[in-house]
Amino acid sequence: MARFKENDLPKSKITATSLNKALIIFKYAGNHKWKFYVGLVFLLFTGATALAFPKLMGMLIDCVKNKDMSQANYIALGLVVILFMQSIFSFFRLYLFVNFTEHTLANLRLALYSNLVKLPMSFFSQKRVGELNSRISSDITQIQDTLTSTIAEFLRQFILIIGGVLLLANESIKLTLLMLSVVPLVAVAAVIFGRFIRKYSKSVQDKVAESQVIVEETMQGISIVKAFANEWYEIARYNGKIKEVVTIAIKGGKYRGYFASFIIFCLFGAIVAVVWFGVRLSISGEMSVGQLISFVLYSTFVGASFGGIAELYAQIQKAIGATERVFELLDESPEKINSVQNAATQKIKGDVTFKNVEFSYPSRKEIKVLKDVNFTAKFGQKIAIVGPSGTGKSTIASLLLRFYNVDSGEILVDGKNIYNFDLEQLRGNMSIVPQDVILFGGTIKENIAYGKPDASEAEILLAAKQANAYNFIESFPEKFETLVGERGIKLSGGQRQRIAIARALLKNPSILILDEATSSLDSESEKLVQEALEILMEGRTSIIIAHRLSTIRSADQILVLDNGTISEQGTHQELITLENGIYKNLSNLQFSNS
CATH class of the missing domain: 1.20.1560.10 (ABC transporter type 1, transmembrane domain)
Incomplete structure (x- = not known):
């Protein structure tokens, strides 16, 4: 593009x-x-x-x-x-x-x-x-x-x-009439010509931009290009675009040449005509030489202004x-966010109930993502949500955070409809540790403190220790002042995840959402992250969206989502006894592979 x-x-x-x-x-x-x-x-x-x-x-x-x-x-x-x-x-x-x-x-x-x-x-x-x-x-x-x-x-x-x-x-009515019949015509013609040339310049810029996109794509995906040995293909693609640039630029150059010839002949011709007529008037004594000079200068002002005003008008339109x-x-x-800062500090307990919830995304109204979803999570419980990809697991988290409005049914927190809470109070009592952690481009300390911007040094330190992040932070030369890079690119997946856990710990939420928080980690990082998550889940309601079933065996309740509905519900022990159950099949697949 x-x-x-x-x-x-x-x-x-x-x-x-x-x-x-x-x-x-x-x-x-x-x-x-x-x-x-x-x-x-x-x-x-x-x-x-x-x-x-x-x-x-x-x-x-x-x-x-x-x-x-x-x-x-x-x-x-x-x-x-x-x-x-x-x-x-x-x-x-x-x-x-x-x-x-x-x-x-x-x-x-x-x-x-x-x-x-x-x-x-x-x-x-x-x-x-x-x-x-x-x-x-x-x-x-x-x-x-x-x-x-x-x-x-x-x-x-x-x-x-x-x-x-x-x-x-x-200065002179006769000369003014001559000037007004010639100069504006030339100025208007110059503007029309100029617009035509700009169209070509724009086409060249567009093609150059398209060629730059090819360079960007190739550089970003260079490992794929090399893995497929497709260097020749990318060179041919770039060459094709460059040739298009050359063709249009040469055509534009030709019109620029016409334009230069036109300007030299017509504009200067118009000036010659005005001066010639002015000289004749001076010779016949109708105006002085000084008046003629004034006239030529005014004509230049008017002609230049005629030429410039059309372009300025176009700029004002833009x-x-x-x-x-x-x-x-x-x-x-x-x-509707309440900007009162202490709204988030009004603690909620953390009981969550979904009652007959139905939902489809605004951009895809015809597809029901959730159908008649019912479950209850009591304060302090761990509720796991499992199921194949695209069945609406993450949608449950989005609805709880009020990113979207439910189509029908209701979601209750502490027995109160979530739409009756102040938005900042509701979200202020929740924390999410996503699969793909996004950190901001500041320091590690600033990213942890994002959970509580007014946190003290001691609170940040404690959160880092509880999240198993303290040791790796201390190993950096700049420690907590280490810059994480854009989107946290300088840290590994496990390190980013532990920073996100420290951020959530510092916020001290009543309701915690873990969205496949360990699915993309190696086993060593997963162990450290899992330990940190156990500390994080203590004393709060946890909703765990999981791919790896090994992380949710201890959950108080496991919900199996299939095609937008909860098809199975129970503890790990109860669900693996269900004959031909989805959870049992998923469990057998995962544990036989591990």
């Missing part, structure tokens, strides 16, 4: 509705709005001083004919003052717009991230992380560029066109599109 680039951002038509939507962004400016308005005042001053420049230049040149040295000095001084004022106005304009934009976007980014983090799991199961990243990066960068410079530049060009044409008419997409995300309804 080609990378999502800023110049690929879709545009939005500028209508009253889309403008009103985009203007909501000012709500995030807080008490910095005044900077934008003062910046606009400085922008007007910049435009006004820019328009005074050609007039004074013309007057300075006319001093040659009048042989007036003192007037020439005054005008030159006036030009220096205007340039000085323009540079001051430009500084304040830029400084105020950047200041306004950065404060506004910081508030917008925070609001967007805060809303994203609070959105329900059903939202994330339907969106790609790359797409969300693009909203926070590409879309907000587009808004940033527009607020910082594009709007200001658009207004400046607009002032130069209107002011320039009025001042041109003041920014409005970007603003709409950002606000779409902000309009998504978050989970």
Whole structure:
């Protein structure tokens, strides 16, 4: 898939509705709005001083004919003052717009991230992380560029066109009519040509991005490429893409050549026509040489502004599109999380009951993942859930954590429906140790403390010891300050698992969910992790999702899930006596292989 680039951002038509939507962004400016308005005042001053420049230049040149040295000095001084004022106005304009934009976007980014983090799991199961990243990066960068410079530049060009044409008419109506019939036509043609060339540039970028994807895929899966001896295949795949890049780039180059020829001939031809006609008017005494110079400078201003304003308008369209997409995300309804920090400290006991629970994922409504699931886990009990892959074992954990809403039936904790709990209180009393542990890219200490951010050094140390993690942590040169790398990549599977157990211990939950916590470990790591899990499960309700039956023999109750329903229920001893039972077959398979 080609990378999502800023110049690929879709545009939005500028209508009253889309403008009103985009203007909501000012709500995030807080008490910095005044900077934008003062910046606009400085922008007007910049435009006004820019328009005074050609007039004074013309007057300075006319001093040659009048042989007036003192007037020439005054005008030159006036030009220096205007340039000085323009540079001051430009500084304040830029400084105020950047200041306004950065404060506004910081508030917008925070609001967007805060809303994203609070959105329900059903939202994330339907969106790609790359797409969300693009909203926070590409879309907000587009808004940033527009607020910082594009709007200001658009207004400046607009002032130069209107002011320039009025001042041109003041110098010579005949010459203005000639200029307005030639220069805008050339400028518009240049814009259309430019857009056509950009289409080719974009195609080249897309193909280069596709070729980069091949490089990335090959490098990431280099062991597979080599194992299959498929280097030749990857080289051929890359070569094919590179050839496509060359073909499109050469075609684009040809059109760029046409464009350069067109610009040289038409644009400079237009300037020649205007100057030629101006010289004729000067010779006939209808205008002075200075007026002609002023006229040429104003024509250049107007022509350049005509050429630039179309591109700036397109940028503003993209920014409005970007603003709409950002606000779409902000309009998504978050989970109702109580932000009171002590909500999690209101302890719940830990009795769990599933009553006639039915569920299907929002993206696959037609497939019932759970059908009429009933079971009870009393405080302190170990309830194991086993069964073939895809039967809904992990779904039970997701429903208990309220990642998704049940379709029918109810889940009770301490006799109270889980939807009547404050979400933070409910999850604050639960901990999960997943099969694929995700650690954050900080230190070991920070990852353990994730279970209780205000934990003391002594509490973190104790949790590490109880999780059988202390010894391996101490063996690192930086000990608890060791950086774990992205997603914990610098640690082995068993080490990551024990960090996750320490994290869960520190949280001290009433309900513990172990989602196949030892399935991907070697026997030595499994022994250490299993010991740590035994300590972790003491004095709390444990729901164990397991593949390896050896880890759940001591469970108080084992539920066998098959095709979304609980087909068998009982202790290990009871279930292995069931003739042709699923658990008995799974047990025989595993223990005969081990």
